[in-house]
Amino acid sequence: MNYEETIIAPATGMQSAAIAVLRISGEKAFEITEKCFQPKNKKRKISEKSHALIFGDIIDNNGNWIDEVLVSVFKNPNSYTGEDTVEISCHGSSFIIQQIIDLYLKNGARMANAGEFTLRAFKNGKLDLAQAEAVADLIASDTQAAHDLAMNQMRGGVSTKLKELRKQLIHFAAMLELELDFTEEDVEFADREEFLLLVKNLQTHIQALIDSFQYGNAIKDGIPIAILGKPNAGKSSLLNSILNEDKAIVSDIEGTTRDSIEDVVIANGIKFRLIDTAGIRETEDTIEALGVERAIANAKKSKLVLFLYDTENTHPEEIIKLLQPIKNLGIHLFLIENKIDVRNGFNPEFFNSDEISSLKENFASVKNLGISAKNSAQVSDLMTEIASLVKDWKNTSDTIITHARHKEALEKTLASLQATQQALEMNIPGDLMAQDVREAIRHLGSITGDIEVDRDILGTIFSEFCIGK
Incomplete structure (x- = not known):
């Protein structure tokens, strides 16, 4: 990669929109722009003043008018990249955007690589690698x-x-x-x-x-939450209530969900990745057994597990046994009694103190509560409770790595x-x-x-950026 070359890329993408912004940076950014741009005020010069806005026209090499634009000028070192930089605000037609890019390429610029503007900012000391x-x-x-x-x-x-x-x-x-x-x-x-x-x-x-x-990292990428439970415990109903849409099939027939269903929800300013899994039970059905296996695998990769149960078709010992494959993995566990609207309310004594103590030894934290998965207010309270737990993960320092x-x-x-x-x-x-x-x-x-960083590491970091940044 040659950092002496002048680069161009759309900062706003190639899709059609009301306006678009193209960014040009490098030693010849002003020189090339002088060839492609004619200010309405003929006395204005691109290079005469930094942080200036100039209204004018983009004209191709044959004198054909391409668009009426606004040009922003940033002289080095007072720019994002630390180099001479021009930003062109044009009409957001994908045709116009491509025409301007092609014109700059013909006059000596090249297309920027992903993240190259920020890479140049790093190379020029405008920000460090973490920034x-x-x-x-x-x-x-x-x-x-x-x-x-x-x-x-x-x-x-x-x-x-x-x-x-x-x-x-x-x-x-x-x-x-x-x-x-x-x-x-x-x-x-x-x-x-x-x-x-x-x-x-x-x-x-x-x-x-x-x-x-x-x-x-959880805040940046979203916190994975697996919804577990025996068949027909109300897992899909809970997922649908959280998402406020019929994402999962809800049926009275046991084993309806045979594979994992994933979706994202934002609650209390935090992103959660919800995974509705197949009901956990011993089964001879090959397809259902595969779903159970995937349910356990998804739970093992999750930060939180919501285990739904119905007091009428299970008992504490069975639940504790079903949770065995995911213990001692640092998972935060919510034991959620479902269908309390038809079960005379939440029964906090369903698990005795010894059973709760045993679970707390094997999980990062354990909470036991009751809801009706069809009651939106109770589901909202549940998500608030989960968000509160996540915020407690934050240490007392304001410095957090991601x-x-x-x-x-x-x-x-x-x-x-x-x-x-x-x-x-x-x-x-x-x-x-x-x-x-x-x-x-x-x-x-x-x-x-602050030390010389391996070129491959830099390549990996900046390849994750979008073109134009």
Whole structure:
């Protein structure tokens, strides 16, 4: 990829709309635009002033009029990419968009690759790697919670925290390196007790960031919820009530749902991925058995499980047995008595205290409540309860990570810090300890791009962007 070339791409896509925006960035952005654009005010020059709006016409190389447009001018380094940048607001005809792109290509520009504008912003120091990833997250956000997380990260919330921790480690490393320069004089610049406290404190902060991934990633991608239960427990009715549509088949015949049905709902600003599964029971029906197997597999991949039951056709021991395949996986469990409208209300004593205690040992959390899946108010209260639980996952820190790449780097940082702590406690020489400290610094720097990042990693990150960003 040649970063000296001038690039162009539609920032608003190729679909027809009232208006469209095309973005041009690079060394020759102004020069090429001067060839393609004629201001209404003949005295205006594209390059004379940054952050200017110029009204005029796009004219092709043969003098043919293409469109009447508004051009926005951003001179380097005060642009998104840090390069000379032009944004053209034109009429949103896909034909017009393509005509303008073709004209720029003929005059020396090339089509931008996915995410190349943001990649150039990263290369030019306009934002770091974590902030660049947040740009993609912001574009993809479809809930208030996801938007807020992406905006915080894009504004440097994560980066500021990581750079602060890395700065402390660099100071520690500098003291160790200074000691190595004076080995023969047996001079100790680094107070071991002070550094031990520092390393322990850093581990606490790093662990908190790692723990925040459960919440951050779930908010970004949507929280998977599996709806489990015996056949005809009302699982499909619950899904339909949550979605407010007849997504699943509702029938009095047991085993109607033989495969998983998935859909997305946004409740209390949080996205949930709901999975209605086949009823769980022992069966000799090959197709139904496959549905049961998939139900268990989906539950194992979920953060939350809603287990619906009817007190008239089951008992606690049976439910506990059915839950055996998904225990000890960190799943949050909701035990939901359904059909309370025809069962004289919710029976909180259906499970005794020992049974609830046993379940709490095998699940991240356990809640027992009653609803009628056909009662929209009760279903709404259930979703509020679930959203409240999810918000409790958020740690006390405002810094939350949302990317698996960040989590992996933090885990490697933590391992290096644990090795450093062990070295300090065993009074191991500084030259051996320095290697672990350098590794911790390197892993932290890989998140923000403060160290040289592998080209393949950059390619993976920016390939996930849309063209034009």
